[in-house]
Structure formats: structure tokens, C-alpha cells
Amino acid sequence: MEEERKRVEKHLVHTNYPLEVSDTEDAEKDISAGEENAAKDMNEGEDTDGGNINLLPKKANRGKINFIDDRMLACMDKWNLSTRDAMHLVSATVAAFINTMQSVNGTPSIKMEDLILNRTTLHSMRRDFRRRQAQEIINGFNIPDVFVLHWDGKLLAEIRGTEKKDRLSLVVTGENMGKLLGIPKIESSTGDAIAAEIHNFLCK
Known part of the structure; x- marks a missing residue:
């Protein structure tokens, strides 16, 4: 009985049942009611295997209907x-x-x-x-037979962090069209590195 009472008192501390104390008699009634509620919750939380108490709140169920198109x-x-x-x-x-x-x-x-x-x-x-x-x-983009390729290198900051990297903007223009192909990273801003990156990008 003493161990059971200690379990109930410990559970009362965690569950924080409100106790409105007006006098000694009412306090004893509220404590008894709180103990009964705590004992009831403890019995409901006991599993069938080892009688352990599950004081964790139930996990809320997330919705399953996706309506965002x-x-x-x-x-x-x-x-x-x-x-x-x-x-x-x-x-x-x-x-x-x-x-x-x-x-x-x-x-x-x-x-x-x-x-x-x-x-x-x-x-x-x-x-x-x-x-x-x-x-x-x-x-969906097809490079025309006759076009002009424009490129320019610039040192830009990374999206994450403060480190900066060389990037190469590639733009194709032609008759009644213009398209940004991409802004890939390059190892350096030398002529050989830029030429190699342009060749690799156009061959994709």
C-alpha cells in the first residue's frame, strides 16, 4: 500500500491535477479525488506486458489529403x-x-x-x-542552328555559409529568342576553365 501511494503521489506531480483548497476537509477530499483520477490514469496507461506506465501524450494524427497543386x-x-x-x-x-x-x-x-x-x-x-x-x-528548349552564346564570370557567395565561388552565367540568344542556360560553378576564372565548362555544359 505504501508503494502504491508513492506511485500515485509521483504521478500527481507529473499530471498536475488542479486542487482547489478551501479548508482542511475540502483539501482532503480534493486530494482523494486527485489520487483516484491519477490511479485511474495509471491503470489505463498500464500495458499488458510489464505493467509499465505510459505518461507520454498521444501523438496527433497528421492529415493525409494533399490538396496543394x-x-x-x-x-x-x-x-x-x-x-x-x-x-x-x-x-x-x-x-x-x-x-x-x-x-x-x-x-x-x-x-x-x-x-x-x-x-x-x-x-x-x-x-x-x-x-x-x-x-x-x-x-523543352532546343538550341537553334544559328545562335550567339554569351557568358560572364562572377564571384558569388554560396547559398549556405559565407564562402564565395566562381560562377559562370551562360546565355543563348537568337532570332526572337533568348534563354539563360545556367549559372554553373567553375574551379577558377581562367580562360581554360571557362572554355572547358562551356563545352561540358553545351554537351549535356
Whole structure:
């Protein structure tokens, strides 16, 4: 009994059941009620294997319905929205839509909990979208038979960190067209390195 009481008191410390103490008698009643609630939670948290108590909160279920398409991702990039701001805008729009549907049709068929609404997933979606868009542009572009190739080297800072690298911008122009081919990194800004990079890039 003494060990069981210690377990209950320890559990009360972790669960923080509110106790409104007005006098000695009420305090004893509240403590008894708190002990009963704690014992009940402890019994519910016991597993069938070793009787261990699981005090960890239940993991929230994430939504599984993905409703964000390429048009929405393109708008986010066009407006130059950060992933955090884009997530705020999307969440507010979805909440307003669900509230409107609820006021018109009653209980909506889709809830906020059913949708994928988190910044990590949105960041991955935007990264994949940009990669697919860049690949489609490269695959859909054919260099004309007659063209002019322009290039220029510049020392630019890396996206991550403060280190700077030599980069080479390559632009192709022709009749009624102009296209940025890429801005690859180069080992050095010497003529041989630039010529080798241009040759390798055009052969891709």
C-alpha cells in the first residue's frame, strides 16, 4: 500500500491535477479525488506486458489529403512568399472555405485535421516543383542552328555559409529568342576553365 501511494503521489506531480483548497476537509477530499483520477490514469496507461506506465501524450494524427497543386505552388513563387507565410495563407484560406461550407451545407465532408498542413511538407513540395519546372524548361528548349552564346564570370557567395565561388552565367540568344542556360560553378576564372565548362555544359 505504501508503494502504491508513492506511485500515485509521483504521478500527481507529473499530471498536475488542479486542487482547489478551501479548508482542511475540502483539501482532503480534493486530494482523494486527485489520487483516484491519477490511479485511474495509471491503470489505463498500464500495458499488458510489464505493467509499465505510459505518461507520454498521444501523438496527433497528421492529415493525409494533399490538396496543394502546381498552380498554388507557382503562385507562391510568383509572389515570393516564404514557406511560413505561404502556410499561414493556405491555412487561413482552407479554414474560411470550411467555415463557409459549414454555414451553407451544415457539417462539411472534409475537416482541417484531414488535410496536409505543415511547413515541412510544403517546403518539400516547393523544392520538388522547382526541380521539375527547371527540368521541363531544359528538356523543352532546343538550341537553334544559328545562335550567339554569351557568358560572364562572377564571384558569388554560396547559398549556405559565407564562402564565395566562381560562377559562370551562360546565355543563348537568337532570332526572337533568348534563354539563360545556367549559372554553373567553375574551379577558377581562367580562360581554360571557362572554355572547358562551356563545352561540358553545351554537351549535356
